[in-house]
Every structure is written in structure tokens, then in C-alpha cells.
Amino acid sequence: MKTEDLALFHRIVETGSVMDAADLLNLPKSTVSRRLQILEEELNIKLFHRQSRAMTLTSAGSHFYQRSQDILAQLDETLFEMTNDDAEISGHLRIQLFPIPGMMQLMDAIYRFMDLHPKLKVEVISTSEVMDIVKHNVDVAFVIEPAIEALEHFVLRPIFQTDLRFYASPDYLARKGMPATLSEIEQHNVILFRVSNGRVFNEIVVGENERVKVRGNFCTNNLDVVAESVLRGRGIAYLPSEVTAEYVANGSLVALFPETSAHQGECYLAYPSRRFVSLASRRFIDFIMENLAPQGVPTRMITQRKSTFIGVGNPFVNDKQ
Structure with a gap:
């Protein structure tokens, strides 16, 4: 079983369909379908119930998805520990960039990171919409303080004020x-x-x-x-x-x-806490924190949609809680 096929299976689960996963990964739908079929044959289990374009996990598929999350996380952690800081990385890094102050400063940092890793492909999505990071296969997001209320199970790293x-x-x-x-x-x-x-x-x-x-x-x-x-x-x-x-x-x-x-006001680098973080994402997070983040400011964790950051720390307060 190939690690990339396991990761592909996770993308299908998170997007909800083969077609959406193929679009996100810029792969032909036939390629994604074929690799999923190979994975099912290797495991000798049916992973999905197929209904038109929609796909839902079977009981076995759900169990495999939950257990393989830990496998992917451990594998990526091992790769991260074994490679030195100068090791070249490849793959795809998808970044959501809110229209925030310092956008050009952030873009300069992204360009410098790309120059250090020329085999890496980077996609920047500029939008003020709070996207479902898992569903849309976004690795990291730069967000402004008012938006953090809409995030759930995220790690927030302050980068500048x-x-x-x-x-x-x-x-x-x-x-x-x-x-x-x-x-x-x-x-x-x-x-x-x-x-x-x-x-x-x-x-x-x-x-x-x-x-x-x-x-x-x-x-x-x-x-x-x-x-x-x-x-x-x-x-x-x-x-x-x-x-x-x-x-x-x-x-x-x-x-x-x-x-x-x-x-x-605070601007944050955000990434999900309940999904494995790829090697490229880890390196990018470390690079941003080293080059842009203020020293001595603690990392925050959002665990519920009802954030505790509304009020003194948040310059925008809504009356309709």
C-alpha cells in the first residue's frame, strides 16, 4: 500500500467525492478512481458506499479512516524528525490568506519559502470567507482576529499586531x-x-x-x-x-x-489541531514563526465555536451572541 494512496483516500473522505478530490489535487478523476480501487483491492474491503456523485464511508471505511489518521500523523512526524532543516521538500502547500494588513509582507515570506524549496508547489487562496479547511484541503490560513470565532479545533499562532x-x-x-x-x-x-x-x-x-x-x-x-x-x-x-x-x-x-x-489587533497563522500536519506545512509554519512572529507570545487553541477571545482582546464585538 502506497502512502500517497492512503493520503488520497483521506482527501476523498474530507471532500466527500472523487470528483472534488480530483479537482483539489489537480488530478484526472479516472486516476483518483483507479487509485482508490487499487487501495480497496489491496485491503480487500469496501471503503465507500457509492451513490451518484456522493460517497459515504462504510463501517470498515470509517474505522480505517480513523485508525489511518494516526498512521499518517506518525509517519509525517518521523519524516519531520529525521530530515534536517535544510532538507528539500516537495508536494503541495495550500494557503488561505485573508485580506489582512501586512498581506505583502506575508507574500514576501511565502516567496522566500518557495525559493528555499523549489520543488514545492504553493497555492494561495485570497478570501475573507472562513473556509472548511479540511474539506477544501487547506493546510494553513492567515486570519484576522474577528474571524477566529468561526474556527473550531484550530491552533492559532500570533504573527503580528x-x-x-x-x-x-x-x-x-x-x-x-x-x-x-x-x-x-x-x-x-x-x-x-x-x-x-x-x-x-x-x-x-x-x-x-x-x-x-x-x-x-x-x-x-x-x-x-x-x-x-x-x-x-x-x-x-x-x-x-x-x-x-x-x-x-x-x-x-x-x-x-x-x-x-x-x-x-492580532493577526494569526491558523491550522487544524485534529488533522495531521504535512511536512511541508510544518516547515512553513516554523519558517513563518521564525521570520514574522513576535517572541514570547503564547500559542492559542480554539476548541469550540464559542470563542473566549470576544471582548477585550477582540476589537470587534457583536451584540448578537
């Missing part, structure tokens, strides 16, 4: 006036941000731990759209300094409440 403040254009302030206090924000039109789990964040933590309710007539899940909207004078926006620095410097945007300290 960003300063978050309210900003407005001079045109908007000329028409609507400069808010003198944080409480006056409630009387202004604020461009709202929604993460992919459906939540609109209408209460924001400012500075150390001061909460401000916000409302507005426009909502998006894209930071670039938020920035464009505030530049056009559509309202006030709560944005990271990396997005606004150039506009503040040329006078297109004004930072509000300069006497209030900026809130420190």
Missing part, C-alpha cells in the same frame, strides 16, 4: 463635523465590517478597553472596499494603520481621537 483607529476624509468631516468624543461616533455614519460567519460588528473596542457602538448604511467584508469608501467620504471607518498610512501622510484621511491609544 496592527494599530486600529477611526479614520475619516476631510470632505466627510467638513460636511458632518469632527466628533469630539468617542461617544459621538454613535451619531455618525460608520462603514461596517462583516466577517463570513454572517456577523456585522456594530460594537468596537477602542484603545485599551473602551467600547463604542457604531451604525451605518454600508457594510462589506473587504478592507480595500472599506478604505475606498472612507476615501470617498461615505463615512467613518475603523482601519489598521498599514491600510491608512499613505492616505494620512498625503492628507486624504484624518486619524480621529489622536489622544486615544490605538487598539492592538
